[in-house]
Amino acid sequence: MLWQSYIKGFKAYLKLERALSGNSVDAYLTDLDKLSQYYQSLEIVPKLNEITVEDIKSFISWLNNLGMLSSTQARVISGLKAFFSYLMIEDVIQSDPTSLIEAPKLVRKLPDTLNIYEINSLIDAIDASKPEGMRNKAIIEVMYGCGLRVTELTEMKISNLYPQIEFIKIIGKGNKERLVPIGGVALKLLDIYINQIRLHVNIKKGNEDFIFLNRFGAKLSRISIFNLIKSLANAVGLKKTISPHTLRHSFATHLIEGGADLRAVQEMLGHSSITTTEIYTHIDRDYLREVITQFHPRS
Template sequence: MNWQSAIKGFQSYLKLERSLAPNSIEAYSRDIEKLAQFAGDTDLKPETITLADLRRFINWVNELGMIPSSQARILSGIKAFYKYLLMDDVIKVDPSELLESPKIARKLPDTLGYDDINRIIAAIDLSKPEGTRNKAILEVLYGCGLRVSELTELKLSNLYLDIEFIKVTGKGSKERLVPIGGAAVKALQLWINEVRVHVPVKKGEEDLVFLNRRGSRLSRVYIFMIIKELAALAGVKKTISPHTFRHSFATHLVEGGADLRAVQEMLGHESITTTEIYTHLDREYLKSTIIQFHPRN
């Protein structure tokens, strides 16, 4: 099997059997194209590559200067690729099975205190139409813990404000219901009912919640710029991004005693391990939980 047909088959598998989003399929494809580039120098085919060849490939990637997290992502793509080849009977033994991931330092997320968040929201100029929108953006980011892509793609038809829930499309096109609190509901209703109704909406964008003044969707970069500008106005010196509000949402829930599984569900994390990173921020909460529930205490 040549590399081109193997990659095309892999793309179909990711789309039809794993139901991955186009961006994820593109990222996986790029990873296998790198492997094909490496294999092309030695005339290796997808089905003839060995574990030793894959280890040499990881060293080759390392020499290109890729950081461990990028190497780990490439390795994840390789494992998925060989799982597909195994399922398709192209190979009998998976050469990637014993391939080790590079050690990745786990970076603790930056968070904002509740006072910082209030100061940033208070810095919004509500006399301008975009001020009402920007307040709704920050209230939803912090109140629901959304990723910025989930915010920009949020749809009017997925708002259930009467029962205080919104439906969000996350990574891998997976949908989840997220509770939304009173402050975020009020800010959203003001934006939708008082300001958005006067925006000339571009064709195809009618169902999007957040729009610019020309009626087009907001970009991730635009959201980032709004937050940076407001943080500067509020005198918040930390380096922050839209994701900082998501981290703060999770951290404040865990500090308040929220169940980690519930936080995992709200954030849309596949693994509880990803959510556990937030527990570092409240050692006293963990200590009190052990004292309260451990039978020896």
């Protein structure tokens, strides 16, 4: 990668000043590496203060010619904007070549949601007689019942669980903490898993507080959750394309369709902006029609 010393400083800036998670920092650096690859393809190494708006436009054309999706291009541009903004703060450059660059227009494609019958079928497909069965049931119940991101689930800790008041403290993006209600079914499964199954696992040092462990006694990885969801979908013959995030999206959708306040859903999802919550909370036409019929004075 080019410009190593500046990228190292950018990485420290993202971690310390913006308090981003390791995954978010890696995503920014991956986006920045695309610009480095572009210049390597041209066999030139420009100074950062020599990069112009036209250079950035040529880079975007290069991304487009590679067949990169507009959503990915938008993310890369966002990463570049953050990098050049950092360089401005550090007085490395005098003008930002990305300031006039706009991300490509995105078509909002809402992911598939699952109805309650499909979610129940996923849970019913888990063999509770196997050692990991109760753990997996608890995972699905908690992800759907609390609307968690996959990393939030893998990072869940016993010390952050408050069963008496039916809440759990979640560490979200940017290390922001939030308290999320946790339902009775999920709590019951967690209690069985923690006190009857997990109790017999030989836990690796440093993993004692993580709730969900693999058979080797270490906390579950993100990919293991993805594989679990995929295998359950295949087991029940589910034709939808789903991932762990589908459960989070379904959580928000079902709450909104049930009449939950959007601000309350925003708080539970851990969104800093209500606009983000609106994207995740797809509301079907029948529900909208019911709202108009019930509340509009001219309906």
